[in-house]
Amino acid sequence: QVRLVESGGGLVQAGGSLRLSCAASGRTFSNYDMAWFRQAPGKEREFVSGIIGSGASTSYADPVKGRFTISRVNANNTVLLQMNSLKPEDTAAYYCAAGAGYGLGRRAVQYAYWGQGTQVTVSS
DSSP: OEEEEEOOOOETTOOEEEEEEEEESOOOGGGGGEEEEEETTSOEEEEEHHHHHHTSSSOOOOTTTEEEEEEEEEGTTTEEEEOEEEEEEGGGEEEEEEESSSOOSSSGGGOEEEOOOOOEEEEO
């Protein structure tokens, strides 16, 4: 079992930055590939970014490429999402997810463990 707790969400103006953090507890953190998903009201949950267990490879959805950066500190059981140049369309609940066996999977079903989410609101 892996428990995930997100933090760092909030209200920011367009063009601003936020850093989301996900703290994991439970099994060996480096065994898990991690990802961030987001879900806006009335929309399906969508992949944002992923990072493999070693941290050597990352993946980004096209809408966030060049603006968001994912990283992990395995010694601290933490995965981060640095979000820069935020846009109103980035407004959503952001979820941290952990999975194994799918590498940089982009489908929610490929992740077995989820956090409770943190809200990001970007005002225009």
